[in-house]
Amino acid sequence: MKISVKQAGYTAAAFIFTSALLTKGVYMYLRQDSWVAVILSFLVSLIFVYIYATLNKWFPSKSLIEINEAVFGKIIGKIISAGYLFYFFTLIILNARDISGFVGYILPTTPYVVIMVAFIYTCSWAVRKGAWNIASYGPLIVFVSLFVIMLNGLFLINDIELNRLAPAFTFPPIKYIAGTHLLTALPLCEIFVFFMFVPYLQKADGLGKVLFRGLTVGAAALLFIVIRDIVILGDTLLILSQPTYSVIRLIDVGDILTRVEILYAGILISLMFIKISVLYYATITAAARLVKTSSHDYLIRITGALAVIFGLSVFSAEYEHMDWTNRAAPIYSSFFIMLLPLLTLGTAAIRGLNRKNK
Amino acid sequence: MAFVIFPVFALMALFDFPKLINDKRSREIKLLSALYIIAFALAFMQALGMEIPSLIKWIRDVILDVLKIGYSL
Amino acid sequence: MFSFLMKKAGIFLAKKQGAEGSKEKKEDKPKRLSKKLPENLSVIREIMKGSSDIIIREFYLNLDRIVEGALIMVDGLTDDRIINDNIIYPLMHDARQHLKKTGGDMDIISHIRNSLLSASQVKEETDIDEILNGFLNGDVALLVNGAAKALIISSKGWEKRAVNEPPSEAVVRGPRECFIENLRTNTALIRRKIRNPGLTFESLTVGKKTGTNVCIAYIKGVARQELIDTIKKRLTSIDTDAVLESGYIEQYIEDFPESIFATVGFTEKPDVAAAKILEGRAAIIVDGTPFVLTVPLLFVESFQSAEDYYFRPYFANMLRITRVISYAITILAPALYVAITTFHQELLPTSLLLTTASAREGIPFPAFLECLIMLMTFEILREAGVRLPRPVGQALSIVGALVVGESAVSAGIIGAPMVIVVAITALSSFVTPNEADSAAVLRLILLILGAVLGGFGIAIGLLGTLVHLSSLRSFGYPFLYPIAPFDVEDSKDAILRAPLWLMIKRPKEMSTDIKRQTINVPPTGKDIKDNKGELI
Structure with missing residues (x-):
């Protein structure tokens, strides 16, 4: 069964606002102007979505691995595809580490390995049932999460002070560029991974629509979250380690509706579940297509085991995590998401592959 | 506690290998066995408490120290 | 994991069964009737030896010559009045007059069937298995000396429950009828709800020793033919001795036996079954149980009940x-x-x-x-x-x-x-x-x-x-539809229910005939006129 474009689009939206819920990298450079960064990075991402959509139109119904081989030739294509495989795998272990850290905060005495094994096992189950199923309950989880986020924002109307958004536009321009780059590379363009879903879409060249819908919904949700955090937290934005979590903890409606962070934890686990399932599926299909085997079912368990093994040892201290996210992660991501696709597009245009396929 | 690794990997192999062996797909069997051996070795080392090399640290070192293109706050 | 274990167990046992070979004895009983009545009767007596409820009534047909005949029936399954008044009486008393009218050459069996028996359903059979089937189902078998055919005459009349309130699905508003254990009464209850010539009841028999009658009910043109073919294929491939309840059939035809969720629904009420048939689903009615299966089943149907539709939407x-x-x-x-x-x-x-x-x-x-x-x-x-x-x-x-x-x-x-x-x-x-x-x-x-x-x-x-x-998947339909592959149109009846006059179409792909009504905005009362002829 083929995945419909709308469903895949809403599933893609999950990628974008999940990371905003979890980390504070979004607010690092432009504290109260982060919403400007969101809008700017949305516009920049549109350019990249256009690049991905063009690649998809030139090579309809081919996934990333096959495009690389067609454009760069067998050997270099395989090396680049192996690079993409490595990138997807590191994304899995980073996200798994993120969610295990969060859950370890809720369950303090449980060793990380238990949490990670339980989570990765559930994700492997989702992958085993196939991409169509992920795309079918993805939109459900995204809608419920968006509803919960809006509701949380509604409960906090009391604490909003709009002048926390001021002073606006006072940072040096380099910071705006840095903030935009961070946002584009990390949350917004991770939807690039949906390139691995292209062979299963109903429309062979529908990737552009998928990514556009995901980007729009995700960026709108991200904007809402960022503005809500800024106007409620103000100066304490960078002091707290998890700004969004702290915002939710402030909800106190008439002394009855407290401790709403359970809902927040619930939707975060669900969204990360979708994100890691999609990444997991992308890794496995990339590996299967790289070594040219017909099915990818046998790789599920071992990839899960490797993800747990590497996920446990990825950072030995929280400081390393922050250091990686803020300093090195944008560069690492942009190499694979921005540079390589541009290179692929350029090479394909030079080699005239777009004319052949028309 | 490290001996928990043995039954876990044995159970996983029990589910994965019979189908491949029945279909006689030698390429996949070789690939999967290689991955299993690597994973088992790493898991065992980790369970014994030794630190296994972290992929992210290598990348971070390359980006920040070798190429010096990382951000600096 | 359960599916893995179940498959392994199934493969193991199937191999064992194949290795042992088929140990069924091939009985040497004659398959067809002979022309001599005593031979036929002795064969049937031999097969049914020991049962005291099998009655063989031998009598003479009142034709121009002495012709022996015999009636075979099961005591308790038949209505004695029909046998006495409509079968034995005409054969004993009226046969001679009728024979004079038609001439003497006709085949006796056709003559009896066409002119003498005042019964509503008569079938001709030559196969002994079919005859056994006939009288074990409550009909009566008529054998005549000199003819190698038998007549199976309907005369069913056994004790059955009255059509009462369903014990498991009581409602506040709505019909209080309930299916009973009798197949024909159940089909009649559905037929009373859907008076449309397209409503079809296809019959089959499952169960080697129980011979249970099963009916598939659907509306031709509304239900998909692939669904009906799949159901028939699965029902005919059930190869077991006993089918006592619809639960047995459910467990043989369901898509995912290892899951804890049922993918085949059941109901005890005729209006619920009729509503499902009208949507394009099929109902499987099993003789001997009041529980009727409905396929395909969606998860959201477990939260719906019949009276949701009889009350107003709020x-x-x-x-x-x-x-x-x-x-x-x-x-x-x-x-x-x-x-x-x-x-x-x-x-x-x-x-x-x-x-x-x-x-x-x-x-x-x-x-x-x-x-x-x-x-x-x-x-x-x-x-x-x-x-x-x-x-x-x-x-x-x-x-x-x-x-x-x-x-x-x-x-x-x-x-x-x-x-x-x-x-x-x-x-x-x-x-x-x-x-x-x-x-x-x-x-x-x-x-x-x-x-x-x-x-x-x-x-x-x-x-x-x-x-x-x-x-x-329930017979090819995603189980969480319309929630998981989210569909805006079909959500009109998922968890919350839209007003009846807005439910214009049937669920997508459940039927080939999508439209079930035209938009019918309820009357707003703006066409009521008072005594003087002016609008109120």
């Missing part, structure tokens, strides 16, 4: 939301209680926390064990309540409530909050009776996950359930 939607919340309570309440008291005590408001802590003060068991004990006690009480004789019922409910509720708490075995939690769980499980079986297992799984990993375990359990549910 109240109906409230009822539906209550059902969904009850299902959530029945699977989550024990797990949440255990998770919160074990891992997340900070989630309780302070006053509640203090009372719960003091209630659990002297309890020797951890919360998980307490919960297991209470759930098991509840299941025991429920089973006992179903099976005990009526005079004892009252006493037992008092005993159960007093013993479990009061004494166990004051003896310090379980805590008071636990009794409340299990009571709420028990009550909620009766709100959605169609999903009670899956809820019982799911509750246990979530309880174990909640006890091991707290709130995170429950979240993972629910996500795993979602993954499992969305991978189920």
Whole structure:
């Protein structure tokens, strides 16, 4: 069964606002102007979505691995595809580490390995049932999460002070560029991974629509979250380690509706579940297509085991995590998401592959 | 506690290998066995408490120290 | 994992069965009737030896010559009046007059069939198996000396239940008819709801020794032909001795036998079955049971009941939301209680926390064990309540409530909050009776996950359930439709129900005939005129 474009689009939206819920990298450079960064990075991402959509139109119904081989030739294509495989795998272990850290905060005495094994096992189950199923309950989880986020924002109307958004536009321009780059590379363009879903879409060249819908919904949700955090937290934005979590903890409606962070934890686990399932599926299909085997079912368990093994040892201290996210992660991501696709597009245009396929 | 690794990997192999062996797909069997051996070795080392090399640290070192293109706050 | 184990067991046993070879004896009984009556009767007597309820009535037909005939019937399955008045009387008394009118050459059997028998259904058979089938089903078999054919004459008349209120699906508003164990009455009840020539009942027989009659009911042109073909294929491939209830058939034809969720629905009410047939589904009626299967089944149907459609939308939607919340309570309440008291005590408001802590003060068991004990006690009480004789019922409910509720708490075995939690769980499980079986297992799984990993375990359990549910298919239909592959149009009747006059189309792909009505905005009263002829 083929995945419909709308469903895949809403599933893609999950990628974008999940990371905003979890980390504070979004607010690092432009504290109260982060919403400007969101809008700017949305516009920049549109350019990249256009690049991905063009690649998809030139090579309809081919996934990333096959495009690389067609454009760069067998050997270099395989090396680049192996690079993409490595990138997807590191994304899995980073996200798994993120969610295990969060859950370890809720369950303090449980060793990380238990949490990670339980989570990765559930994700492997989702992958085993196939991409169509992920795309079918993805939109459900995204809608419920968006509803919960809006509701949380509604409960906090009391604490909003709009002048926390001021002073606006006072940072040096380099910071705006840095903030935009961070946002584009990390949350917004991770939807690039949906390139691995292209062979299963109903429309062979529908990737552009998928990514556009995901980007729009995700960026709108991200904007809402960022503005809500800024106007409620103000100066304490960078002091707290998890700004969004702290915002939710402030909800106190008439002394009855407290401790709403359970809902927040619930939707975060669900969204990360979708994100890691999609990444997991992308890794496995990339590996299967790289070594040219017909099915990818046998790789599920071992990839899960490797993800747990590497996920446990990825950072030995929280400081390393922050250091990686803020300093090195944008560069690492942009190499694979921005540079390589541009290179692929350029090479394909030079080699005239777009004319052949028309 | 490290001996928990043995039954876990044995159970996983029990589910994965019979189908491949029945279909006689030698390429996949070789690939999967290689991955299993690597994973088992790493898991065992980790369970014994030794630190296994972290992929992210290598990348971070390359980006920040070798190429010096990382951000600096 | 269960599917893996089941498949392995199935393959192993199938191999063993193939190795042993077929050990069925090939009996050497004659297959067809002979022209001599004594031979036929001795064959049939031999086959049915020992049964005292088989009656063989030999008599002479009153033709121009003495012709022996015999009637074979089963005492208790037949209506004696039909046999005496409509079969024996004409054959004994009227045969001679009729024969004079038609001439003497005609084949006796055709003559009897066409002119003498005043019965509504008559079939000619030559095969002995068919004759056995005929009179074992309640008809009467007429054998005549000199003819190698027999006549099977309908004369069914056995004791059957009256059509009453369904015991398991009582409604406040709506028809109070219920299916009974008789196949023909059930098909008649459906036929009375759908007076359309397209309504088709296809008959088959399943079960080698029980010979159960099964009917597939659908509307030609509305139901998809692929669905009906799939059902027929699966029913004809059932190769077993006994099919006693529709549950047997359900377990043989369902898509995912290893899942805890049923993908084939059942109902006891004719209006529910008729509504499903009108949507494009098929109903499978099984002789001997009032429970009629409906395929395909969607998960959201477990939260729907017939009276939702007979009430107006607002109240109906409230009822539906209550059902969904009850299902959530029945699977989550024990797990949440255990998770919160074990891992997340900070989630309780302070006053509640203090009372719960003091209630659990002297309890020797951890919360998980307490919960297991209470759930098991509840299941025991429920089973006992179903099976005990009526005079004892009252006493037992008092005993159960007093013993479990009061004494166990004051003896310090379980805590008071636990009794409340299990009571709420028990009550909620009766709100959605169609999903009670899956809820019982799911509750246990979530309880174990909640006890091991707290709130995170429950979240993972629910996500795993979602993954499992969305991978189920009921005869090709995604089980969580229209929620999981979300469809805006078909959500008009998913959890909440739109007003009837807005439900214009049938569910997509369930039928080839999509449109079921035209838009019919309800009259707004603006066409009522008063005495003078002016609009009010």
